[in-house]
Amino acid sequence: MLYPFEKYNECECESGNVKYPLYDGHGIFLSYACEACEKEVLEQFRNDVMEPYEADEPIDEE
Numbered sequence: 001m002l003y004p005f006e007k008y009n010e011c012e013c014e015s016g017n018v019k020y021p022l023y024d025g026h027g028i029f030l031s032y033a034c035e036a037c038e039k040e041v042l043e044q045f046r047n048d049v050m051e052p053y054e055a056d057e058p059i060d061e062e
C-alpha cells in the first residue's frame with residue numbers, strides 16, 4: 001500500500017533511511033537525522049551540547 005506521504009520521513013541526506021529528531025543532553029531539539037548521517041549532524045552541534053549542564057548556577061539565592 002503506497003501513500004503519497006511515503007517519503008515524508010525520508011532523511012534529507014538521501015540515504016533513504018528514515019529520519020528522526022535528535023536532541024541534545026538537555027532534551028533540546030537539534031535537527032533531524034538518520035542512522036547514516038547522525039554522526040555528521042551531531043558534528044555540527046559538537047560544542048558539548050550532548051553533555052548535561054553543570055549544576056553550578058545559584059538557584060537557591062534569596
Ligand SMILES: [Zn+2]
Nearest residue numbers: 011013034037
Ligand atoms: Zn540522513
